[in-house]
Amino acid sequence: MVADLLSACGRSDLGGFDGRVIKKMMQFDLTERERTILAVLIDHYVRTAEPVGSRVIATKYDLGVSPATVRNTLSDLEEKGLIEQPHTSAGRIPTETGYRLYVDRLLKSERLSAPEREKIKRALSIDYSAIEDILEQTSRVLARLTSQLGVTITPKFDQAVLNKVDLVQLTDTRVMVIVAVRSGIVRTILIEVDSNIEVERLRQTAEVLNEKLSGLSLGEIRRTIAERLRAEERGDPQVLKLFMEQHEHMLSESSGEELHTEGTINIISQKEFQNPEKLREFLTLLEERHSLIDLLKIKTFANDITVTIGTEANIEGMKGCSAVTRSYQAGQIRGTVGVIGPTRMEYAKLMSLVDYTAKVLSEILSR
Amino acid sequence: MVADLLSACGRSDLGGFDGRVIKKMMQFDLTERERTILAVLIDHYVRTAEPVGSRVIATKYDLGVSPATVRNTLSDLEEKGLIEQPHTSAGRIPTETGYRLYVDRLLKSERLSAPEREKIKRALSIDYSAIEDILEQTSRVLARLTSQLGVTITPKFDQAVLNKVDLVQLTDTRVMVIVAVRSGIVRTILIEVDSNIEVERLRQTAEVLNEKLSGLSLGEIRRTIAERLRAEERGDPQVLKLFMEQHEHMLSESSGEELHTEGTINIISQKEFQNPEKLREFLTLLEERHSLIDLLKIKTFANDITVTIGTEANIEGMKGCSAVTRSYQAGQIRGTVGVIGPTRMEYAKLMSLVDYTAKVLSEILSR
DNA sequence: GTTAGCACTCTAAGCAATAGAGTGCCAACA
DNA sequence: TGTTGGCACTCTATTGCTTAGAGTGCTAAC
Structure with missing residues (x-):
């Protein structure tokens, strides 16, 4: 157990810290013993949810040192801000910084069975x-x-590539826009039109949209839709206009x-x-x-x-x-x-x- | 306040109880005073979340009777199972039955401002x-x-009326089925086909489905789809077959x-x-x-x-x-x-x- | 039928005493 | 110099005890 932990102390390939954290981290020059004890303490605390005292560390994990020695080390670790005491007569628990160091440098990566x-x-x-x-x-x-x-x-959604747009007339004044992207995700919105639109005309409008937009990412569409549809003369101008107005809502970065x-x-x-x-x-x-x-x-x-x-x-x-x-x-x-x-x-x-x-x-x- | 409650005692047009409950209810012949006190008690308990004692009822609400009298009534209400005591030295709280009677017969319906x-x-x-x-x-x-x-x-969904079915080829072996019903709700499923299907053929298949099924409720479709599509010779047989197999999943009563x-x-x-x-x-x-x-x-x-x-x-x-x-x-x-x-x-x-x-x-x- | 009075019950809150855990520090030791 | 045993000290959590307060049920009187 102890050997495992010691051997794991050097590793740092399990990512998760950015530059800022690394810099902070470098301030900690921990001795071998400090690292071992910090790791043991965190392991034990994670399991028991109780503050860990020097006696437990010294006896339950055979470190070969006495509780008094452990106490000195704990005192050092506390000074470095890696562990803390909830109150005087309690054991120690890890601080956020302590956990961070543990995750970045002490953790022994486990393999799933x-x-x-x-x-x-x-x-x-x-x-x-x-x-x-x-x-x-x-x-x-x-x-x-x-x-x-x-x-x-x-x-x-932003990077999703448009596969097909479809327009379905639901009622006289309501058209459903179906946007299907390549990964099998579909989104729909409703637009309200003034008057009934012929089936053929709607089909044609959808065709225009598909022709102009499919194969592009939704992000691209969002940014360039106005241009792409500007000079378009086929299709129903009202529907195209509404589509452009609504696209923000439907394709916006956070939506979906x-x-x-x-x-x-x-x-x-x-x-x-x-x-x-x-x-x-x-x-x-x-x-x-x-x-x-x-x-x-x-x-x-x-x-x-x-x-x-x-x-x-x-x-x-x-x-x-x-x-x-x-x-x-x-x-x-x-x-x-x-x-x-x-x-x-x-x-x-x-x-x-x-x-x-x-x-x-x-x-x-x-x- | 009290007058309000009394005048409300007779009403029962605010539904919510079925036959079984009515029968139970009829066993309760409450006196005017019992009804008032039950209503007052529940009102007070709802507000304070504390068991209500005889003193509070007698003094805070001017019933014109002494705590001792209220105590007698409370005792009767307890006997009838409408209220109970958490422990001897506590006031009373309503039971489920008490709430039920209150909701059905004592409640003064409020109008929103x-x-x-x-x-x-x-x-x-x-x-x-x-x-x-x-x-x-x-x-x-x-x-x-x-x-x-x-x-x-x-x-x-069961009673929703199908407006349009659409088929969209996503990849070589993947077709998305889009089912739109009249109220503007849409559901999609993916089906896996063996090989690429021509655009025109897919369009035709969708046409067949629309022709045969649109205007029917999803419930009807679920029950009769096999029959309706049996003799069909147009469209892609594989897609039709998969559609029929998947319909259960998509149209099933609880889905969606x-x-x-x-x-x-x-x-x-x-x-x-x-x-x-x-x-x-x-x-x-x-x-x-x-x-x-x-x-x-x-x-x-x-x-x-x-x-x-x-x-x-x-x-x-x-x-x-x-x-x-x-x-x-x-x-x-x-x-x-x-x-x-x-x-x-x-x-x-x-x-x-x-x-x-x-x-x-x-x-x-x-x- | 209603009411005042009173004994009784139960809870919640406060208090003191105690046990236990853990520390920090000091002096001794290797 | 690092390690250790010993010990006084601190703080918490638990327990048992007491008390105040709320509310009832019952009885006897109105």
């Missing part, structure tokens, strides 16, 4: 008719396997980024949420979807697992919570999956789990 | 591109105005009944959910969407406000909770909106609020 991999693969291999279905299932799987909150976000969360129950049974104030804060965060969406979107570019600890993302409600996320790929576009839970979480386990789940999901969606 | 009506109308008058958007908004409005959990359920909930935070600050066990139970109910859907669906037929108190609906997690719901209309099809909260809720207020909201929603959706 074959049965676990199998379980994830099987759970995600469902018949889905819309991308939302499989994302919902993914949140559920993550929630169940991790006992945390499972989160997914639908892909960012839907958040799925699953496993709220897991969270409320966690010890840190016994405090009603804390719980309230967290549930508020959950219902204020946009800040969560921001959190998940922020690192969609990275193709690696991302760990956001506490208030690192500058989100009020995340105090005391961490997120482990990773982007997935669906054709040309990307979204994010992950889990959120108390800072006191099993980072190694969750990281490998989220990582694998995102990979399986990408695989399925790219088929 | 003009500003409140205006507020609801304005809040619901949003630009929506999908029915889900306005339902989400409706849950939010209900949650905000009632400080309870706002719930909406998308309309029951999506539940929106909003305002979990309102709930957790309620006094009854301070007990973590209770809270846990409720959140479990929230995540196990299907029993909630059942609860909301059950009385979609009634065109009147429905109050479900505690375990009346035989749902485990509803113990200690009540729901006030009403159906809304979107073209030919119907869904449900409402609020859920602790049994200790302001029934009169919530009933008028949900009622009005459902009406406004129906109006908007039927335009």
Whole structure:
């Protein structure tokens, strides 16, 4: 156990910190013992949720030193801001900085067992008719396997490539615009027209739109639609005009980024949420979807697992919570999956789990 | 106040009880005083969340009788199972039966104020591109105005009338089926075909489907699709076959009944959910969407406000909770909106609020 | 039928005492 | 110089006890 931890101290290839954090990190010149004790302390605290004292560290993990020695080291670690005491007669608990260092440098990366991999693969291999279905299932799987909150976000539409536009007359004054992009996602909006439009004319209008726009990304369309349709003389001018007016609404960067969360129950049974104030804060965060969406979107570019600890993302409600996320790929576009839970979480386990789940999901969606 | 309550005692036109409950109800021959005191007690308890004692009833509400007299009446009401004592030295609180009688016979129906009506109308008058958007908004409005959990359920698809089927080739082996029904709702599924299908052939297949099926309700289609398409010789046989196989999935009775909930935070600050066990139970109910859907669906037929108190609906997690719901209309099809909260809720207020909201929603959706 | 009075019950809050956990520091030791 | 045992000190959590207060049920009188 101790040997494992020691051997793991040098690694830093499990990403998740940006430049700013690295710089901060470099200030910590920890001795071998300090690193070992910090790792042991975090491991133990994550399991028990109780402040860890010197005696436990010295006896339960055979470090070969006495509690008194451990006490000295703990004192040093506290001075460096990596651990803290809730009160004088209690043991130590990790600080945010402590967790950050642990995740970046001390963590021993875990490999998922074959049965676990199998379980994830099987759970995600469902018949889905819309991308939302499989994302919902993914949140559920993550929630169940991790006992945390499972989160997914639908892909960012901006880079999606338009496959086909379709216009359907619903009533005399109502036309439905169906926008299908290449990855099998479809969005619809309704536009209100003044008067009934002939079927043939509507068909022709759709044809014009397809001709001019299909194959372009929605982002491109959003930016250049006015130009592209300006000189167009075929099709129904009213519908074209409305389409242009509505495109902002439909194609806007943030639209369609839907958040799925699953496993709220897991969270409320966690010890840190016994405090009603804390719980309230967290549930508020959950219902204020946009800040969560921001959190998940922020690192969609990275193709690696991302760990956001506490208030690192500058989100009020995340105090005391961490997120482990990773982007997935669906054709040309990307979204994010992950889990959120108390800072006191099993980072190694969750990281490998989220990582694998995102990979399986990408695989399925790219088929 | 008291006069109001007395005058309201005779009314029973605010629906919500079925035959079984009426029968039970008839056993209660309450005296005038008993009715007044029960009403006063419930009103007071709803406001304070504290057991109500004889002194409060006798002094705060000028009934013209002494606490001792009230005590006798309370004792009678307890015998009849309408109120109970948490413990000997506490006041009384209403039982489920007590609430039921109150809602059915004692409640003074409230009329929403003009500003409140205006507020609801304005809040619901949003630009929506999908029915889900306005339902989400409706849950939010209900949650905000009632400080309870706002719930909406998308309309029951079965009675929706098919407007148009569209087939879009996404990749070589993937075809998207778009089903649009008359009220502006659209559903999509993906089917996997063996090989690329010519555009013209796909168009023709869609034409066949439209010709044979549009104008029928999805329920009819579900029941008779095999017959209707059996002898068909036009169109792509493989696509037609897959369409028939998938129709069950897509058109099935329960599919597409999506539940929106909003305002979990309102709930957790309620006094009854301070007990973590209770809270846990409720959140479990929230995540196990299907029993909630059942609860909301059950009385979609009634065109009147429905109050479900505690375990009346035989749902485990509803113990200690009540729901006030009403159906809304979107073209030919119907869904449900409402609020859920602790049994200790302001029934009169919530009933008028949900009622009005459902009406406004129906109006908007039927335009 | 109503009411005042009173004994009784139960809860919630405050208080003191106690046990236990863990620390920090000092002096001794290798 | 780093490590260790010992010990006084601090703080928390638990327990038991007491008390104040709220509310009832019952009885006897009106």
